[in-house]
Amino acid sequence: MFFANTVVIATHRRSGMRWTIDALRNNSPDINDSYMSLEQLEAEHDGAIPLAAFRRQLLNMEGRVLINVQDLPSAETWQGLDERLFARTILRNSPTIYVHRDGRDVMVSMYYYMQSFSETVRNQSFARFLRGETAPDSDGAALSRPGYWALHVESWLQTANLLALSYDDLEADYEATVRRMAAFLDVRLNDRLRPLTMPGPQDTEPMLDSMLGRLGVRRRRGSPPDQARVGKSGDWRKLFDKRDREFFMKEAGPTMRRLGYAR
Numbered sequence: 001m002f003f004a005n006t007v008v009i010a011t012h013r014r015s016g017m018r019w020t021i022d023a024l025r026n027n028s029p030d031i032n033d034s035y036m037s038l039e040q041l042e043a044e045h046d047g048a049i050p051l052a053a054f055r056r057q058l059l060n061m062e063g064r065v066l067i068n069v070q071d072l073p074s075a076e077t078w079q080g081l082d083e084r085l086f087a088r089t090i091l092r093n094s095p096t097i098y099v100h101r102d103g104r105d106v107m108v109s110m111y112y113y114m115q116s117f118s119e120t121v122r123n124q125s126f127a128r129f130l131r132g133e134t135a136p137d138s139d140g141a142a143l144s145r146p147g148y149w150a151l152h153v154e155s156w157l158q159t160a161n162l163l164a165l166s167y168d169d170l171e172a173d174y175e176a177t178v179r180r181m182a183a184f185l186d187v188r189l190n191d192r193l194r195p196l197t198m199p200g201p202q203d204t205e206p207m208l209d210s211m212l213g214r215l216g217v218r219r220r221r222g223s224p225p226d227q228a229r230v231g232k233s234g235d236w237r238k239l240f241d242k243r244d245r246e247f248f249m250k251e252a253g254p255t256m257r258r259l260g261y262a263r
Contacts, residue, residue, distance in 0.1 A: 003093040006058070007031075007185060008038075009068045012152045014109035015101040016167040019196060021066055023170065023178050026194045028064075030187035035066040038075075038090065041083040051083050064187060067094070072136060072155050091159075097181055098156045101167035102261045103149045103252050104236030104245075110145070111239075126239050131247065146251035153255050166259070168233050170196065 007024075011017040025031045036058065040049045049057070058065060071077050073091050078084035111129050114121040121129060133142035136151055143151060157164060163184040169177040174196050182189050240248070249256065256262040 003090070005061070005064050006090060006094040007064050007066050008091060008094045008096040009035075009066050009099075010073070010096055010156055011068075011070060011099045012101070012106060012149055013070050014106050014113060016099045016170055017068055017070065019167075019170050020097060020099050020165075020181075021068060023174070023196065024066060024181060024185075024187075027178055027190050028182060028187045029190065030063050032061050032063040032065045034061065035068060038067050038069040038087055039071065041080075041087060042078055043080065051080070051086060055086075064185065072152060073159050074155070076136070094161075095185060096156075096159060096162045097184070098159075098162055098164050099167060099170070100153050100164065100259060102233060102236065102259075103146060103153075103256060104240060104248055104261075105167075105233060106149055107145060107248070108236050108239050127241070127244055130244055144247075144251050146248045150252035150255040153259070171233055 009017065009020050009024075011020070021035055025033055025035065036054070037045075037047070039045050040047050041051060041054060042048060067090060069087075069091070075084050075087040075091060078087050107130055108126075111121065111126055114129075124132075130145060132145055134145060134148045135142050136148060156162070163181065165177060165180070169180075175193055178193055179189065249262070253262065
């Protein structure tokens with residue numbers, strides 16, 4: 001079976017997915033240069049791939065294949081039964097690298113990113129955006145955005161065969177972080193590591209519609225986002241006021257403290 005060569009890269013949205021993928025595929029000869037998105041099994045995804053074609057493509061790829069996912073590890077959002085079972089099998093049998101980021105920076109990054117293509121978000125204050133709701137799956141009760149972030153982190157950290165890294169690790173200690181990932185996956189690294197580069201807006205375009213559906217926002221077809229904003233750790237301090245900080249910690253405080261971000 002192909003599970004011997006699959007590696008899951010999981011993050012919450014706006015938490016370093018592309019950085020992690022590029023850090024591995026650009027620096028290890030054992031990692032396939034192409035990668036796949038598990039959300040492409042969803043029929044409503046902009047770049048949807050039928051299950052049979054997804055399986056064939058995966059079987060024909062050489063080396064270790066990175067499969068990214070931004071949903072929960074339960075894969076409850078996949079509506080087709082076969083697709084849901086396949087996704088769960090991949091998630092349960094593959095080593096996983098989960099990259100987390102300070103949830104306050106995630107909220108700020110999502111706010112600016114979604115403003116670039118959503119008129120609804122452009123007309124919202126940050127305080128209103130922060131308190132918006134999202135559902136973890138089609139039948140789940142709505143959570144605040146900070147509440148869903150906390151659920152996402154806690155759910156993934158409970159999975160087996162997982163290496164958890166922080167966005168700060170990639171940003172501030174890149175080489176050591178790449179070596180940690182390579183040791184976890186038991187893959188070789190090139191003699192000289194290529195530096196981290198920022199992804200352009202086209203890199204995340206195929207995943208937008210699936211993401212926006214979760215957040216209750218619809219994007220007009222053919223309207224790609226503007227140039228991606230480059231955020232840094234700690235940017236949340238520029239946008240959060242006292243009430244925002246209190247609300248966020250009320251919704252996600254235990255997770256923030258667990259990850260060492262509550263300061």
